[in-house]
Amino acid sequence: MVDVWLGAFATVFTVPNILAILLGVLFGVFTGSLPGLSSTMALAILIPFTFTMDPATGLILLGAVYSASVYAGSLSAILLNTPGTPSAAATVLDGYPLTRQGLSAKAIGISAIASGIGGIISVIILSTVAPFLALQSLRFGAPEYFALAIFGLTIISSLAGKNPWKGLLAGGLGIVIATVGMDPIQGYPRYTFGRAELLEGFALIPVLIGLFSASQAFHLMISSKSSKSSGPDISNVTGNVLPRLKEIRKLLPNIARSSIIGTGIGIIPGVGTDPAAFIAYNEAKRWSKEKEKFGKGSLHGLAAPEASNNAVTGGSLIPLLTLGIPGNAVSAVFLGGLLIHGLRPGAELFTASGDIVYALFFSLFVANILVIIIGLSGARVFSKVLVVKPVVLGPIILLLSIVGSFAIGNNYYDIWVMLAFGVIGYMLRKYGFPLAPIVLALILGPKAEQSFSQSMLISQNDWTIFFTRPISVTFLVLAIITFITPFILDRRAKNS
Amino acid sequence: MSKINKIISLIFIVIGAFTFLWSFRFPEATSAWPKFFSIILILLAVGLLVDSLKGTKRDESEEDLPSLSEFGMFAVIIGALIVYMLLLNIIGFTILSLLLLAGLLWYTGYRNVIKLGCISVGSTVLITVIFQFLLRVPIPQGVLSNLL
Numbered sequence: 001m002v003d004v005w006l007g008a009f010a011t012v013f014t015v016p017n018i019l020a021i022l023l024g025v026l027f028g029v030f031t032g033s034l035p036g037l038s039s040t041m042a043l044a045i046l047i048p049f050t051f052t053m054d055p056a057t058g059l060i061l062l063g064a065v066y067s068a069s070v071y072a073g074s075l076s077a078i079l080l081n082t083p084g085t086p087s088a089a090a091t092v093l094d095g096y097p098l099t100r101q102g103l104s105a106k107a108i109g110i111s112a113i114a115s116g117i118g119g120i121i122s123v124i125i126l127s128t129v130a131p132f133l134a135l136q137s138l139r140f141g142a143p144e145y146f147a148l149a150i151f152g153l154t155i156i157s158s159l160a161g162k163n164p165w166k167g168l169l170a171g172g173l174g175i176v177i178a179t180v181g182m183d184p185i186q187g188y189p190r191y192t193f194g195r196a197e198l199l200e201g202f203a204l205i206p207v208l209i210g211l212f213s214a215s216q217a218f219h220l221m222i223s224s225k226s227s228k229s230s231g232p233d234i235s236n237v238t239g240n241v242l243p244r245l246k247e248i249r250k251l252l253p254n255i256a257r258s259s260i261i262g263t264g265i266g267i268i269p270g271v272g273t274d275p276a277a278f279i280a281y282n283e284a285k286r287w288s289k290e291k292e293k294f295g296k297g298s299l300h301g302l303a304a305p306e307a308s309n310n311a312v313t314g315g316s317l318i319p320l321l322t323l324g325i326p327g328n329a330v331s332a333v334f335l336g337g338l339l340i341h342g343l344r345p346g347a348e349l350f351t352a353s354g355d356i357v358y359a360l361f362f363s364l365f366v367a368n369i370l371v372i373i374i375g376l377s378g379a380r381v382f383s384k385v386l387v388v389k390p391v392v393l394g395p396i397i398l399l400l401s402i403v404g405s406f407a408i409g410n411n412y413y414d415i416w417v418m419l420a421f422g423v424i425g426y427m428l429r430k431y432g433f434p435l436a437p438i439v440l441a442l443i444l445g446p447k448a449e450q451s452f453s454q455s456m457l458i459s460q461n462d463w464t465i466f467f468t469r470p471i472s473v474t475f476l477v478l479a480i481i482t483f484i485t486p487f488i489l490d491r492r493a494k495n496s
Numbered sequence: 497m498s499k500i501n502k503i504i505s506l507i508f509i510v511i512g513a514f515t516f517l518w519s520f521r522f523p524e525a526t527s528a529w530p531k532f533f534s535i536i537l538i539l540l541a542v543g544l545l546v547d548s549l550k551g552t553k554r555d556e557s558e559e560d561l562p563s564l565s566e567f568g569m570f571a572v573i574i575g576a577l578i579v580y581m582l583l584l585n586i587i588g589f590t591i592l593s594l595l596l597l598a599g600l601l602w603y604t605g606y607r608n609v610i611k612l613g614c615i616s617v618g619s620t621v622l623i624t625v626i627f628q629f630l631l632r633v634p635i636p637q638g639v640l641s642n643l644l
Contacts, residue, residue, distance in 0.1 A: 052631045165544040169508055172537040176515050176530065183526040190522055190530060191515065221604045222569050395600035396619050398577075399593055403623055407633040412581065419577055426570070431500055449529045 008358035011056055012366060020053075020061040021363055025370045028068025033084045033382060035076050036220055036390050037397075039069040043333040044212040045397065047205055047340065048404030055341035056356045060363040062337045066330060067313050067367045070273060071115035071375065074306055075382045078107045079237070087273030087309040090281045094294065094301035101297050102238045105379050109241040110299055111306045112375020113248065114255050118307030119368035121259035122266065122314025127361040129267075133322040134350045142454035143465050147475035149448035152325040154483035156437040158270030159328070164487065166433045174441025177202065184450035185457075197413045204336050206405040206418040207442060211435050212333065214401045214422025219429065220394035241379045247299060254284050254300050255307040262308035266315020269327030270482065273309040280308030310371075314364065321345050321357065324447070329436035332443060340408065501548040508541035572603065588638025594620045 011017060031042035042065050050058030073088030078095035091111065098107035140148070153171065160167020180191045181201030192198040258280035265276040284304035285294045294301045317334070319325040324345035326332035338345065343353055350357055405418035425435055459465035466472050516534035519527040580596050598616040606612050627633040637643075 049626070049631065052633075163544075165540060165547055169537070169540045169544060172533060172540050173508070173511070175533045176511070176537055179515070179530040179533070183522075183529075186523070186526055188523055188526040190526060191518065218570065218573065221573060221600065222566060224604055389606075391604050391606050392601065392615060394604060395597045396615075398600070399597060399619065399623060402580075402593075403589070403627050403633070403635065406635070407627055407631065410634055412584070415581060419574075419581070423574065431504060433504075445533075452529075453525075 004354055004358050005362070007355050008362040011355060011359035012060065012362045016054070016057050017060050017359070017363065018366075020057050021064045021367050021370060024061045024064025025068040025367055025374055028065040028070075029072040029075075029371075029374060029378075029382075030385060031065075032069030032072025033075040033385055034388060034390075034393070035080070035082045035084050037216070037393065038085055038212070039066060039073075039087075040212045040329045040333055041216045041397070042069050043330060043337070044208045045400050045404060047208070047333070047337050048407040050337060051340055051408055055343060055353075056359045058341060059337060059343075059356060059360045062334060063360050063364045064367040064370075066334065067119050067310065067364060068371055068374075070310050070313055071112065071119075071306070071371045073309075074111040074115070075108065076386055078104055078111065078302075079383055079386060085273075087277055087312070088305070089274055090277035090305035090309075091302065093281065093305075094296070094298045097295070097297035098299075098302065103297070105237050105239040105241040106243055106299075107302055108237065108379040108382065109376050110243050110247075110251070110303055112372050113243070114251070114258070114303035114306040115310040115375070116368045116372035117252075117255050118259040118262055118310035119313060119371065120365060121256065121307075122263040122311035123361055123364045123368065124314075125260075125263045126314040126317055126364075127358070130318050130322050130357075131350050133318065134345075134347045137323060137346045139471065141469075142451045142458060143469050143472045144475065146448055146451035146455050147466060147472040147479070148323060148325065149444045149451060151475040151479040151482065152269065152323075152444045153441065153448065154479040155270035155325075155327065156440060157483045157486045159272075159434055159436045159440070160486065163432055164490070166431075167437050170428065170433045170435065171437035171441045174438035175445040177438070178442045178445035179449075184446055185453045201446075202417055202421075202442075203408065203414060204442065205340060205408050206414040207421045208333050208336050208439065209401045209405050210418040210421025210423075211425035211438065212329070213397055213404075214418055215425030215429055215435070217394045217397040217401065218422060218426040220390045220397070224389070224391035224394065237380045237383050241376050243299075251299060251303045254287070255303050257287070258284060258304040258307035259311040262311025263315040265308070266312035266327070267318050269316075269319050269325050272328045273312045276312045277305035277309040280304040310368070321349060324443075326440060326443060329439060332436065332439040335443060498548045498551060501544055505541045505545035505548065508544070509538055512538035512541060569603075573600065576600065576603075584638070585636050586638050588640050589635045590620055590624050590637060590640055592638075593623070 028042060031037040032039060043062055046062060046065055050061055069085065070087050073083055073085030074091040074095060076082050076084040077088040077091040078099055081092055081096040083089045083092055095107050095111065098104065156167055156171035157164060178201065180198055182189055182199055189199055261280045261283060262276045265271045265279065281301060281304050284300045285291055288294065288300050290298065316327045316331045319327055320331045320335055322345060324335070326335050343349055343356065401418055401422065402415055405414045406412070408414055429435060455465050466476060512534045515530055516538070519530040519534065576596065576599060580592055583592055594616050597619060598612060601612050601615065624635065628635045
């Protein structure tokens with residue numbers, strides 16, 4: 001094990017990889033801090049850049065962007081009273097009141113420290129839990145993989161948002177779209193209409209870029225023309241960035257608790273960063289002796305969601321890297337980054353490509369330290385970033401989406417696919433349909449179909465095969481629980 | 497949102513019905529999965545339709561049918577992209593992208609001509625340099641193919 005970590009250390013501390021972490025953190029801070037640009041969009045648009053890179057460098061870059069963009073959502077939450085990413089919604093509660101008290105620099109500093117520590121704790125948990133879990137996947141056969149895929153698909157009910165019908169419909173659409181191309185067992189072409197390009201189905205990366213980047217570009221362009229706002233009203237960064245040692249020491253138990261909450265929630269597919277931040281905030285309030293300060297500029301109220309939402313990043317990589325289950329939209333895009341380098345989640349990833357995975361873990365550790373350094377040193381520069389107008393970003397994102405889609409396979413067809421999914425994504429998003437279920441279904445649908453067909457072949461069409469194997473039954477039970485829990489919670493909330 | 501939900505439900509029902517009926521052309525072993533999920537899609541769309549007819553208010557925004565100007569703007573952007581795609585192989589990425597960026601920025605209300613020019617030229621050159629020269633992607637350059 002020591003050899004593996006030494007190897008990871010040697011891989012990360014090379015000029016290209018340190019540069020990848022630095023650029024990744026800066027790009028993540030830029031995209032995360034601007035309201036309207038999400039971590040998912042940032043990752044989707046970067047995947048084509050990583051295509052020609054060494055797999056380790058590519059993943060290190062994506063990991064750094066993921067960590068930094070989640071952190072940077074807090075910047076506009078603190079300075080503008082608007083979360084840069086949904087994960088920073090809870091940060092607004094105490095972040096903006098601190099700005100109004102003239103303590104914005106201190107708020108940015110504490111947010112950076114809490115985010116960095118949250119990320120580091122989650123990476124430690126990730127690197128200890130993930131290899132063990134990945135080994136368990138060696139015991140999986142086709143029925144287990146089918147049950148696992150079904151479990152993954154039921155996460156859709158958690159990702160559905162306010163209107164469960166729309167979330168489920170988006171998932172259903174994703175599964176139907178995933179049937180385009182040759183079927184996984186016999187290779188019979190379905191819905192290809194004689195087009196050779198459709199035989200392999202829709203390539204994941206152009207679909208991801210279309211759904212998350214192009215649709216966002218359309219939204220930015222159309223909304224910026226419709227609204228006549230003169231730009232955000234940005235507060236100046238005032239006060240000391242570096243909090244006192246005594247203050248940090250007081251915050252540490254809260255940060256540690258929130259980080260563990262965030263990692264735990266990150267592991268559970270479908271929950272995501274925003275609930276993790278709110279749960280940590282509530283826990284911090286419950287444990288605090290100064291409950292009345294929450295919502296009025298409490299440092300604990302700021303540190304808790306920040307530590308928790310960054311801890312989700314490491315947590316969400318656990319089911320992704322070990323079982324191939326993306327628990328949220330960002331990790332679904334991250335999976336795309338793995339797949340273009342031929343890396344498949346599971347035990348083999350940790351054995352055959354262990355050097356890459358451990359380098360990724362170590363790089364996340366370094367990236368989170370960089371988040372703290374950049375957060376503390378760049379506080380006064382961030383307010384300048386926030387003046388970038390969305391109207392400028394829309395066309396540039398669109399151009400990057402075009403060239404990025406082309407770069408994967410060097411063909412025009414992928415650009416058309418990206419544009420088509422950009423239009424679909426824009427329309428669906430506009431009318432309240434979440435996009436994450438489509439991607440989840442696109443990834444897991446073919447896996448479910450393939451393992452179902454294989455299971456039926458093994459059992460000679462005996463359905464009980466799924467209920468006589470302990471791992472398979474466990475996943476199916478988890479699937480039922482995962483599927484119905486949001487509905488029960490919704491009903492309970494309505495009744496109360 | 498109710499009106500648009502009904503329209504979207506109907507679109508999903510049409511998609512589901514189409515994929516269901518089309519799947520009868522496939523051999524039985526390969527058609528079961530698409531048939532099953534086409535039915536699921538139709539049932540979910542019917543669910544949304546019934547929910548909308550009942551007038552249940554679940555959605556966060558009250559956004560309904562797009563305004564004519566918004567729809568027109570979206571159509572212009574898509575139209576520009578289709579023209580861009582059709583000309584990409586002939587005129588080439590760098591020239592066309594520069595025109596597309598400048599055109600879209602102007603169209604979406606950016607009126608500072610000097611900044612607009614700088615952003616268009618700067619972004620296009622940067623993207624070309626990164627993809628064509630650093631990442632070695634064979635970007636189609638059309639009329640500039642002998643120069644770049």
